[in-house]
Amino acid sequence: MQASAYLKLSVAVALVTIALKSAAWWWTGSVSLAADALESLVNLAGAMFALAMITLAAQPPDAEHPYGHHKAEYFSSGFEGILIIAAGLGIIWGAVDRWHHPQPLEGIAVGVTLAVVSSALNGLMAWAMLRKAREVRSVALEGDAPHLITDVWTSAGVVAGLLGVMATGWQWLDPLLAIGVALNILREGVHLIRQSSQGLMDTALDAESMQQVQAALDAFRQPETVRFDHIASRVAGQRRFVDLHMHMPATWSLGRAAQQRAAVEQALMQAVPGLRATIQLLPMDVEAHFDDPKDRT
Structure with a gap:
């Protein structure tokens, strides 16, 4: 199943959980259940936006975007973070009002049952999305799945x-719970916005992937004939890139050098699935000094 199919399923699950939680809120009058229902509404909006961004990210490169549209997924994570923060602030506003104007709750047993059913649905959906996110390295799925997990813990x-x-009759517990829900939502929203901003700023490959890159290069390093330097990496959505210089003897023919570079590229792509390598060939006695003032003008 493709990532977009998971998001479509997430939209369907969000609709069901919204219905269940809204019914629980209507039945009990609980402001904490209202907060839980509002969070599911944010889940729905986030899943729909993530689906749109994954569709855009899957488009092939074009004249205006020669490197593809992979970073579109980061907008999904950032957008959902903004929605979550807005929902959290709205929940706090309603909870404070209920704190000052308490109301008795009714039909708590029914409301609790509906909330448990909706949580089970969200839990199963989050588990499936996290597995798929790790498989395809989808930022949109990674942004949506943790929010579903947060929703489960919230419920x-x-x-x-x-x-x-029910056990104590303390009505003030209801708005207090709603405020706790809101604070948890705000924390998750800030995390998603930070994750999105880091992605848009071209973060480097993770440590494990860089170790795999270095191990692949080590297989080709020869003190007198082949060495590598100026290794730089970046991540853009599902795509991962590495740029480096490959130094060889000036006496090698262009064909031999190109053949060696092709072997290195193949090894890198096998070591890190989805990696795109750009390798500049240089003679062994030539250095590129990016930090020299003259190179920054």
């Missing part, structure tokens, strides 16, 4: 709190 906390209201 668990709300259910526990409502059971506490």
